[in-house]
Amino acid sequence: MDSIPQELIDTIIDNISYFSLPSCSLVAKRWRRKSQRRILGTISFSSEDKVKRWCTDIPRDSNGISSYVRHVNIQEIYPWVEPALLSRMLGSLSSLTTLTMYGTEIPGEFPGHISRGEFGKGITTLRLRFLHLPYCTLPMLTSMILSLPDLKELRIKHYRTMPEGPLPTDFVTPKRGPLDMLKLYGHVDRIGEALAESRLTSRHLSLDVGIKDIEQLLLLSLETVVELTLYGA
Amino acid sequence: MTELPDTSTNWIPPLIPLPPLPVLTTLVIDLRLYDPSPRLTNTLCSIDSAPALSSIAIEHAVDWKRMGHLCPGAPWVDVDRWLSRIAKQTKVMGGLSLTLRRWPEGKSVWEGFLPEFRESGGKIKVGDSR
Numbered sequence: 001m002d003s004i005p006q007e008l009i010d011t012i013i014d015n016i017s018y019f020s021l022p023s024c025s026l027v028a029k030r031w032r033r034k035s036q037r038r039i040l041g042t043i044s045f046s047s048e049d050k051v052k053r054w055c056t057d058i059p060r061d062s063n064g065i066s067s068y069v070r071h072v073n074i075q076e077i078y079p080w081v082e083p084a085l086l087s088r089m090l091g092s093l094s095s096l097t098t099l100t101m102y103g104t105e106i107p108g109e110f111p112g113h114i115s116r117g118e119f120g121k122g123i124t125t126l127r128l129r130f131l132h133l134p135y136c137t138l139p140m141l142t143s144m145i146l147s148l149p150d151l152k153e154l155r156i157k158h159y160r161t162m163p164e165g166p167l168p169t170d171f172v173t174p175k176r177g178p179l180d181m182l183k184l185y186g187h188v189d190r191i192g193e194a195l196a197e198s199r200l201t202s203r204h205l206s207l208d209v210g211i212k213d214i215e216q217l218l219l220l221s222l223e224t225v226v227e228l229t230l231y232g233a
Numbered sequence: 234m235t236e237l238p239d240t241s242t243n244w245i246p247p248l249i250p251l252p253p254l255p256v257l258t259t260l261v262i263d264l265r266l267y268d269p270s271p272r273l274t275n276t277l278c279s280i281d282s283a284p285a286l287s288s289i290a291i292e293h294a295v296d297w298k299r300m301g302h303l304c305p306g307a308p309w310v311d312v313d314r315w316l317s318r319i320a321k322q323t324k325v326m327g328g329l330s331l332t333l334r335r336w337p338e339g340k341s342v343w344e345g346f347l348p349e350f351r352e353s354g355g356k357i358k359v360g361d362s363r
Contacts, residue, residue, distance in 0.1 A: 209273050215249045218276070226256050230273060231263030 010034055042071040051077070051085045060092045071098040078132045083107030091119045098125040108135030111144035115171045120148045129157040137165035142194040143173040154179055154202075158186035178202050178224045184211060185232065192217050201225070208232040248275060253282035258325075260289045268308040277315050287325040289316070292334040309346050317349035330356045 013024055013034045025035035045051045051074075058066050072093065080086065087110055090096065114120040126148065133141065141162070145154060167173070182202035184192045188211060196217045205221060206229040207214060222228070260283075262273070269277075320329040331350065347357065 209270065209276060214272075214276065218249060218251060218279075222251060222254050222257070224256065225254065227259040227261065228254075228257060229261040229263060230276060231261075232265045 006030060013038060036065055037068045040065055040068040042073070043069055044073040044075060045077065045089070046075045048077050048081060048085060051089045052082070055085060055088050055092070058092065062094045066092045067094045069093045070095050071100070072096060073100045073102065074104045076103040078103065078105040079134070080105055080107050083109060086110055087113045087119070094122075096123055098127075099123055100127040101129070101131060102127075103130045103132070105132040105134065106136045106141070108140075111136055111140040112168065112171060114144045115140075115147045115173070117147070117172075122150055123148050124150050125153040126151060127155045128159070129155075131159040133159055133162040136162065137167075138162050138190055138194055139165065139167035140171065141191060142198060143167055143171045145195065146173050146176055146198060146200065149174075149176070151176075152179055153181040153183075155181075155183040156185075156188050156191055158188065159191065162190065173198070176200070180204060182206070182221075183229075184208060184217070186210075196221050203227070205229070206231065249279035251279045251281065253284075254280060254286075256285055257283045258285050258287055260286060262289070262291045264291065264293045268306060269312055270308075274308055274311045274315075277312060280315075280319070282322065283319060284322060284324040286319060286323055286329060287327070288330055288332070289319075290332040290334055313347045313349045316347060316355060317353040320350060320353045320355040328354050328356065330358060332358045334359075 009030055013021070013031065016024060018038070021035045021039045025032045025039065045054070058064075060066060072090070074086070077086075083105075084107075086107055090099070091113070126145065145151070179200065179202040181204045182195075182200070183206040185206070185208035188208075192207075192211055192214075193216055196219075201221055201224040203224060204227045205225045207217065209230050210232050211217065262269075262277075264273075316329075316331065323329045331347070347355075351357065
C-alpha cells in the first residue's frame with residue numbers, strides 16, 4: 001500500500017462514489033484525510049439537535065475535521081430553542097465558503113457576531129431562502145450581509161417576517177466593493193431596497209420583475225452591472 | 234357608493250428614469266409568462282443607453298406544448314421597437330445579437346415577431362438553454 005503514489009490515491013478518492021468514502025477513510029492513514037475532506041466538504045443540518053451534536057462531538061480545531069467543511073446547508077430550523085448554537089457551530093468552521101439557509105430562523109444575536117467580525121471571513125456565497133426573521137430587523141440583516149468581507153455571491157428568495165427597528169449601536173456597517181452576483185427573487189422588496197440604499201452593487205444582477213420596488217433597485221444598482229437578468233417577466 | 238375604476242388589466246407602470254448603463258454587455262430575459270408583462274416591457278423601454286450591450290438572450294420557461302402556438306401581439310411590438318432602438322445605438326463591433334433559448338417553433342417564426350429589430354441590423358440566433 002505504501003508504494004501507491006499519493007496522487008493516485010487522491011484521484012481514486014476524487015472519483016469514487018460518495019457512499020464508499022467512509023470505507024475509503026478506513027483503508028489507511030494516507031486515505032483518511034482526503035476521504036474525510038470529501039465527506040465533510042458539504043454538510044447539512046436539518047434540526048437543532050444535529051447542530052447541537054456537531055458542537056458537542058466535533059472539537060474546534062483549525063486543522064481538524066471541522067476545517068474540512070466548506071459548504072453548509074441549514075434547513076427548516078425554526079424556532080431555535082438555543083439560538084447561540086448557530087453562531088457556535090458556524091464559528092467552528094474555519095474553511096467555510098458557502099452558507100445556505102433555507103426555511104430557517106436567523107436568531108436576533110446572529111447578525112451582531114458577523115457585524116463585529118467574530119466570524120464570517122472566508123464566506124464567499126450566501127444563499128437565504130424563505131427565512132424566518134422574528135427577532136432580526138432589516139437594518140441588522142443588511143449590516144450582517146455588508147459585513148461579510150469576502151462575499152462575492154448573494155441570493156435571497158422570500159422571507160417571512162421582519163420587524164422594524166433601528167440598528168443597534170454596536171453594529172458596524174462597512175462600505176464594500178461590488179459583488180460578482182446578486183440575485184433577488186420572490187418577496188424580498190424591503191431587503192432589496194435596503195441593499196440598494198447602502199450602495200451595494202454587483203457585476204451580475206438577477207432580478208425578479210415582480211419585486212415591488214424594482215424601479216428603485218434598478219436606479220441605485222445599475223452603474224456597475226455587466227450582466228443583467230430579468231425574470232419572472 | 235363610489236365606483237372605483239378597474240385598472241388591474243390596463244395598468245402601465247411609468248418609465249424609470251434610468252441612467253446610462255455604460256458597462257452592460259449582456260441582458261438575459263427569463264420569461265415565465267406567455268408574453269412579456271407590462272412591467273417587463275416598461276423596464277426594458279426604460280433602458281435608453283447601453284452602448285456596450287452586445288448580447289441579449291430571451292429564455293422561455295413556459296411549457297409550449299400546453300400553451301398552444303405562438304402569437305405576436307402588442308407586448309412584442311414594444312419589445313421589438315426597444316430592441317431595434319438599442320441595436321442601432323450599440324457601439325460594439327459586430328452589432329447586437331439576440332439569442333432565443335428554448336423556443337419551440339424555431340427561428341423562422343421569431344423573425345416574424347421582431348421585424349424592426351431585423352431591419353435595424355440585429356442578428357437573431359436560436360440557442361440551447363444555458
